Amino acid sequence: MSNPNKYPVSKSESEWREELGEKRFHILREKGTEFPRSGQYNLHFEDGTYVCGACHTPLFESNNKFKSNCGWPSFDDAIDGAIEYVQDKTHGMIRTEILCANCGSHLGHVFEDGPTQTGQRYCVNSLSMDFKKK
Secondary structure: OOHHHHHHOOOOHHHHHHHHHHHHHHHHOOOOOOOOOOOOOOOOOOOOOEOOOOOOOOOEEEEHEOOOOOOOOEEOOOOOOOEEEEOOHHHHHOOEEEEEOOOOEEEEEOOOOOOOOOEEEEEEEEEEEEEEEO
C-alpha cells in the first residue's frame, strides 16, 4: 500500500477496513480487482460525478465515461488533480495504476488505448467509486 501519511485523508488500515467493509477494503486498500462485468457502474450512464468510494473526492465526470466493452467502467479523462499515477509492475506487466490523490486508495489502471480524442482509458473498479447524481 502507498504511504498513508502523504495524503490529506489519512487513516489506519484498521479504520479503513471498519469503514469500508471487506469487499471495498480489498479493492481500495489491498489493490484488488472485481470480476469483469460485475460492477454496478460498468453500464451506468447517468449525469453526475463519480467520487472516491473511500473519501468521496470527485474523480470523474459522467461526460467522460464511455462504453469500452472491457468489463469495467471506463473514462477518457479524470478531474484535474484527482488522480495519482504510479507505475505497477505486478503480474508480469508494466501498467499505470491510478490512486485517489486525496486518500491513496486504489481505483484501477489507465491505458493508452482509449477510442476518444484523449487516447486514454481509465479502467476503474465500480467498488472504488460512488456516484453523485446531478
